Amino acid sequence: MSEFVRTLAAPSLRLSEVFRSIQGEGELAGTDSLFVRTIGCNLRCRWCDTPYTSHAPERGERVAVDDLAERILNEDCEHVVLTGGEPLLTPGVVPLTEALRAAGRHVTIETAGTVFRPVAADLISLSPKLSNSTPDGRWAARHEATRDAPAVVARLLSEFDYQLKFVVEGPGDLPEIERWLADHNVGRDAGRSRVFLMPQARTAAEYERLAPRVRALAEALGFRFGPRLHVARWGDRRGV
Numbered sequence: 001m002s003e004f005v006r007t008l009a010a011p012s013l014r015l016s017e018v019f020r021s022i023q024g025e026g027e028l029a030g031t032d033s034l035f036v037r038t039i040g041c042n043l044r045c046r047w048c049d050t051p052y053t054s055h056a057p058e059r060g061e062r063v064a065v066d067d068l069a070e071r072i073l074n075e076d077c078e079h080v081v082l083t084g085g086e087p088l089l090t091p092g093v094v095p096l097t098e099a100l101r102a103a104g105r106h107v108t109i110e111t112a113g114t115v116f117r118p119v120a121a122d123l124i125s126l127s128p129k130l131s132n133s134t135p136d137g138r139w140a141a142r143h144e145a146t147r148d149a150p151a152v153v154a155r156l157l158s159e160f161d162y163q164l165k166f167v168v169e170g171p172g173d174l175p176e177i178e179r180w181l182a183d184h185n186v187g188r189d190a191g192r193s194r195v196f197l198m199p200q201a202r203t204a205a206e207y208e209r210l211a212p213r214v215r216a217l218a219e220a221l222g223f224r225f226g227p228r229l230h231v232a233r234w235g236d237r238r239g240v
């Protein structure tokens with residue numbers, strides 16, 4: 001194989017951005033983390049907070065996995081978060097996570113749980129998309145048909161350590177969350193501590209308004225309140 005063909009065949013992915021910040025959500029909220037955001041999503045959530053990876057995807061930068069791994073490992077940051085978009089859409093995440101784990105990094109994958117890849121991950125941060133995510137318009141049917149993939153979810157939950165993050169607008173979402181948990185046979189007893197309810201908000205003002213109500217719902221039901229530190233501090237600003 002020529003060098004040119006080898007270069008073309010090398011695993012790569014389309015990158016939106018790499019930035020260092022604190023983890024804003026879930027079990028590791030507050031942890032110094034390096035975020036690696038891929039472009040591309042198979043869903044179109046009505047309230048998506050990264051439309052530049054989904055509704056109006058940017059072209060991004062195509063990067064070789066080896067180069068990206070080197071760039072990440074040059075940062076002295078133990079926690080790496082692969083996010084999107086939907087990072088599991090791209091096969092390149094598999095060798096990337098393998099390289100990061102081999103170098104001792106803690107790898108979190110943020111996913112909606114509609115695609116499976118045999119990644120090397122310490123934590124699958126699974127955010128199932130409820131019916132409150134379904135947009136109006138031409139994407140509605142496709143989104144609705146894609147957002148729940150029980151076989152994928154079952155595999156992710158059985159093969160990885162995980163947390164579940166549900167985006168909540170109000171009490172009307174709770175029956176659907178309980179149904180989802182029952183269908184997947186998770187979220188009972190001690191398992192409720194893996195379930196985070198997060199306010200649906202894209203601005204700090206929206207977050208401040210909804211957070212107390214979602215916190216009360218979470219505590220009443222034995223779930224955990226899921227903070228969104230980025231939204232509370234920076235709204236929908238990118239790269240922070």
Ligand code: SF4
Nearest residue numbers: 041043045048054085
């Ligand atoms: S899954 Fe995430 S990136 Fe994709 S549309 Fe929904 S919120 Fe946006």
